[in-house]
Amino acid sequence: MGVVVSLEDGKKGQASIGPLMELTAQDMSRVNELIISKAGSDVEMIPEVANHLISSGGKRLRPMITLAAARMFGYAAEGHVKLATSVEFMHTATLLHDDVVDESGLRRGKKTARMIWGNQASVLVGDFLLGQAFRMMVEVGSIEALDILSTAASIIAEGEVMQLVAAQNLETTEDEYLAVIRAKTAALFSAAAEVGPVIASASRAERAALRSYGTNLGLAFQLIDDALDYGGNAKDLGKNVGDDFREGKVTLPVILCYRRGSADERQFWKASIEEGRADDASLEKAVGLMSRYNAIGDTIARARHFGDIARDALAPLKETPQKSALLEVIDFCVNRVS
Amino acid sequence: MGVVVSLEDGKKGQASIGPLMELTAQDMSRVNELIISKAGSDVEMIPEVANHLISSGGKRLRPMITLAAARMFGYAAEGHVKLATSVEFMHTATLLHDDVVDESGLRRGKKTARMIWGNQASVLVGDFLLGQAFRMMVEVGSIEALDILSTAASIIAEGEVMQLVAAQNLETTEDEYLAVIRAKTAALFSAAAEVGPVIASASRAERAALRSYGTNLGLAFQLIDDALDYGGNAKDLGKNVGDDFREGKVTLPVILCYRRGSADERQFWKASIEEGRADDASLEKAVGLMSRYNAIGDTIARARHFGDIARDALAPLKETPQKSALLEVIDFCVNRVS
Numbered sequence A, B: 001m002g003v004v005v006s007l008e009d010g011k012k013g014q015a016s017i018g019p020l021m022e023l024t025a026q027d028m029s030r031v032n033e034l035i036i037s038k039a040g041s042d043v044e045m046i047p048e049v050a051n052h053l054i055s056s057g058g059k060r061l062r063p064m065i066t067l068a069a070a071r072m073f074g075y076a077a078e079g080h081v082k083l084a085t086s087v088e089f090m091h092t093a094t095l096l097h098d099d100v101v102d103e104s105g106l107r108r109g110k111k112t113a114r115m116i117w118g119n120q121a122s123v124l125v126g127d128f129l130l131g132q133a134f135r136m137m138v139e140v141g142s143i144e145a146l147d148i149l150s151t152a153a154s155i156i157a158e159g160e161v162m163q164l165v166a167a168q169n170l171e172t173t174e175d176e177y178l179a180v181i182r183a184k185t186a187a188l189f190s191a192a193a194e195v196g197p198v199i200a201s202a203s204r205a206e207r208a209a210l211r212s213y214g215t216n217l218g219l220a221f222q223l224i225d226d227a228l229d230y231g232g233n234a235k236d237l238g239k240n241v242g243d244d245f246r247e248g249k250v251t252l253p254v255i256l257c258y259r260r261g262s263a264d265e266r267q268f269w270k271a272s273i274e275e276g277r278a279d280d281a282s283l284e285k286a287v288g289l290m291s292r293y294n295a296i297g298d299t300i301a302r303a304r305h306f307g308d309i310a311r312d313a314l315a316p317l318k319e320t321p322q323k324s325a326l327l328e329v330i331d332f333c334v335n336r337v338s
Helices: A018-038 A045-054 A061-071 A079-102 A113-140 A143-166 A174-199 A204-231 A252-260 A263-274 A280-292 A295-314 A321-334 B018-038 B045-054 B061-071 B079-102 B113-140 B143-166 B174-199 B204-231 B252-260 B263-274 B280-292 B295-314 B321-335
Strands: none
Touching: A018 A045, A018 A061, A018 A079, A018 A113, A018 A321, A045 A079, A045 A113, A045 B143, A061 A079, A061 A174, A061 A204, A061 A321, A079 A113, A079 A143, A079 A174, A079 B113, A113 A143, A113 B079, A113 B113, A113 B143, A143 A174, A143 B045, A143 B113, A174 A204, A174 A252, A204 A252, A204 A280, A204 A295, A204 A321, A252 A263, A252 A280, A252 A295, A263 A280, A280 A295, A295 A321, B018 B045, B018 B061, B018 B079, B018 B113, B018 B321, B045 B079, B045 B113, B061 B079, B061 B174, B061 B204, B061 B321, B079 B113, B079 B143, B079 B174, B113 B143, B143 B174, B174 B204, B174 B252, B204 B252, B204 B280, B204 B295, B204 B321, B252 B263, B252 B280, B252 B295, B263 B280, B280 B295, B295 B321
């Protein structure tokens, strides 16, 4: 499998999250310590389940964004480490609940927690991590940061329900789909970025800039994730090519193919996605249709569009190492298609 | 079915939550409006699922406790209504997740949300309500109240995991079981009661009194619930007698019977609870053993013990209508065994 998508600007492989990792390395080591300590409990199953997911090699992009977004406005106290950890816990809780909702077997190339400890443990440990996330935010004591992150928690859940309702409905429009990923993915990126300037007491305009950066980076990130599912390399992705297809997920590449296709092709998509008849042969056919209608290329173009908005959001801000690292993250996200 | 438990003090049927309901009626009508409005969403499935449970006739004891606990210290602003609603949402979210974890079919005599909309919707709408609960707390703006309620959220989840691990283990000691219900049930009663004096700027001693009242009332409440499952009347209970038994739940009446029983009887409990061979005939036998070992009577005695502690916790406080209503709630809880 594996569709090689040629990238017009030839930047592929150059942009990386390396600069962001270097800039946040010291703070991230404290985040990592806090993750271990706050996922701890006398109830042994809690750290077992939590660490299974926590140690499974996510990039921890969201907490790094929080840390950089605080430091770029001169924040010098301790709260950003707790907020960054809260953001990662919110993300982890969402993944645990997502796997239950999607009935997923694999996540980042490892068996999901629900396959090992059961749905019950995944639901409850997710709840525990969410509770711990709120406790850390409360410790930081910024009502504005609490407002942003608790609002994000509601919106994420709302987005997940929207996705559940829209699931396996091929008539979903691109706009409806964007509303889903704006809630389910972009809201946390947005909150992660905005709480930085908030605790650093930056200006309204600076807060708005980071919020917009986060939202649009999140949208780009999700769209590329959607594209990778039909053309990525399983090793990089930590999931198998075609996972979304086999789970009957209606993502942007599918929406584009379905809308652009012939009546016969729409029948094919209905059988595969709505009626769950997705096997290896139909995956091959799906990838072929994606290529015919340039659905992957156009999904990436959509992602670029949001990446451009994210870039312009940061444009007026003073040049700092953090700003330049955050800009490079956009290119990294958009160009990570293999 | 139905074991009639004679109550020594003859108070049965006299104590009621009537006085608490009357005292909080005006505030509760605002809580009920807020429940409807904050369970609302453009995503239609959210209010559908939420209202299914919200409208199913819970007593709303927890939010009434919050309201009374604020008013008894002269609180005259608006925050208590939001905190009370948050408390009820935390409770509702827990019930939604509980039903998924327990694979329950009935709750308060109605089909559970998971039976109608599926586990997915129950998990996600629970997450949404929890997010909304935190948003309302943040709106109130009391960091101390946020601290108390977010800590409770973690502890509740921890208690649920403890129960999951202890589930179907008949060697669970009474102490271990108390630790579970202290976390899973009493923590929310405790937080509901404590945030009242907190936003009313009451003294440390007054906060501690309400916290202790809530904890011990919660323990008594749960133990009576456990007793009712083996001797209650399904109509009052909103669940069927023997639900806990059929689900293989190790509750205090079972723990007492198991520890006091013969080797043969222990075999019976193992078959019924641990190996899931609980049918109507074995339920009848179980109720017989409960009677032989006075397991229901002693579970009620344990509940009375915690009720007494709750009563003494409030003793030093000034006499107010709220205090007297909260004291009557203890008798109501302890005497609601039919």
